[in-house]
Amino acid sequence: MKPIDLRSDTVTRPSPAMRRAMAEAEVGDDVLGDDPTVKRLEAMVAERLGKEAAIYVPSGTMSNQVALYTASERGDEILCETGSHIISYEVAAPAVISGLLTHPIDGELGILSAAQVARHVREPNIHCPRTRIIALENTHNRAGGTIYPLETIAEIEMVARKHGLWMHLDGARLWNAHIATGIPLDRYAAPFDSVSVCLSKGLGAPIGSVLSGTRDFIAKARRTRKMFGGGMRQVGILAAAGIYALEHNIPRLAEDHANARELAEELNRMPALTVNLKAAQTNIIAVEIDPAKMTVPDFVSRLAAKGVLCIPFGPTRVRFVTHLDVTAEDCRRAAAAVGEVVGA
Numbered sequence: 219m220k221p222i223d224l225r226s227d228t229v230t231r232p233s234p235a236m237r238r239a240m241a242e243a244e245v246g247d248d249v250l251g252d253d254p255t256v257k258r259l260e261a262m263v264a265e266r267l268g269k270e271a272a273i274y275v276p277s278g279t280m281s282n283q284v285a286l287y288t289a290s291e292r293g294d295e296i297l298c299e300t301g302s303h304i305i306s307y308e309v310a311a312p313a314v315i316s317g318l319l320t321h322p323i324d325g326e327l328g329i330l331s332a333a334q335v336a337r338h339v340r341e342p343n344i345h346c347p348r349t350r351i352i353a354l355e356n357t358h359n360r361a362g363g364t365i366y367p368l369e370t371i372a373e374i375e376m377v378a379r380k381h382g383l384w385m386h387l388d389g390a391r392l393w394n395a396h397i398a399t400g401i402p403l404d405r406y407a408a409p410f411d412s413v414s415v416c417l418s419k420g421l422g423a424p425i426g427s428v429l430s431g432t433r434d435f436i437a438k439a440r441r442t443r444k445m446f447g448g449g450m451r452q453v454g455i456l457a458a459a460g461i462y463a464l465e466h467n468i469p470r471l472a473e474d475h476a477n478a479r480e481l482a483e484e485l486n487r488m489p490a491l492t493v494n495l496k497a498a499q500t501n502i503i504a505v506e507i508d509p510a511k512m513t514v515p516d517f518v519s520r521l522a523a524k525g526v527l528c529i530p531f532g533p534t535r536v537r538f539v540t541h542l543d544v545t546a547e548d549c550r551r552a553a554a555a556v557g558e559v560v561g562a
């Protein structure tokens with residue numbers, strides 16, 4: 219039987235309808251600016267985020283890194299939450315590619331306050347790196363899919379503007395924040411100079427992210443993308459999947475959130491497990507395992523043997539993520555399998 223795969227919302231497979239849209243896509247050489255489907259996707263994302271322009275890139279990592287490179291100079295400093303994707307999972311790219319000093323700040327469930335950001339901005343001084351970028355993540359993956367309050371973003375923006383910082387949003391799952399709160403995407407995006415969104419997570423496209431900002435910034439980002447080797451040719455085939463995802467798969471994220479919430483509550487009832495239900499706001503569930511009861515590798519492999527997949531997420535932590543290829547019934551079966559593994 220096919221396993222119930224809750225490792226990530228990136229494991230989804232394109233549906234037959236999405237594949238049809240891909241097969242029928244009109245294409246051209248996108249590096250030469252000739253691919254109408256890519257242009258349509260970029261325009262759609264820019265419009266939804268309220269930005270002047272956007273650029274299609276292969277991955278969320280490249281999208282973040284193109285933004286950081288384009289917005290900074292070597293020797294600059296970027297402020298990030300300690301558990302952010304940029305710090306945790308991008309292979310030190312800010313240092314390796316852009317020569318940036320990454321300055322981690324511990325957030326509360328991944329969320330920074332304006333006062334924290336203000337405390338870490340350096341005054342101009344010949345001895346010091348120049349604090350140049352503040353990057354936020356909404357929703358925050360490692361914190362368990364937590365949502366940035368709009369007021370907090372507005373307060374951070376005031377600090378950023380005062381000090382001339384660039385505001386970057388890693389909005390890989392901004393769609394989830396939008397659906398969970400009802401706050402329009404363009405309101406979430408407005409305080410930021412650059413916004414990265416992913417099509418290949420909850421929205422179910424096989425590949426692709428989009429970086430948005432001003433026309434001038436995106437023109438520069440186009441050069442950066444080319445330098446990174448991310449210029450693609452008849453890539454409308456993939457962009458068509460992104461368009462399909464935007465048109466069909468955003469409202470249904472509410473189902474993923476409901477499934478995740480039910481699963482989180484179920485797992486939290488098991489004595490060997492703890493889920494911070496305050497963090498279970500969208501489609502990600504971070505689960506603490508009592509180390510006296512079971513190790514993470516043991517838990518993961520015993521659960522896999524029962525046909526349910528999750529992913530290690532720390533020394534005593536695993537992650538479950540709901541998405542469009544798992545149903546409410548799958549999540550109930552997954553909870554029952556976890557119960558058998560931990561003897562609940």
Ligand SMILES: Cc1ncc(COP(=O)(O)O)c(C=O)c1O
Nearest residue numbers: 277278279280303355359388390
């Ligand atoms: C918050 C966040 N940002 C960026 C990325 C990077 O996306 P990609 O895997 O497409 O490089 C991820 C991937 O899971 C993510 O969770």
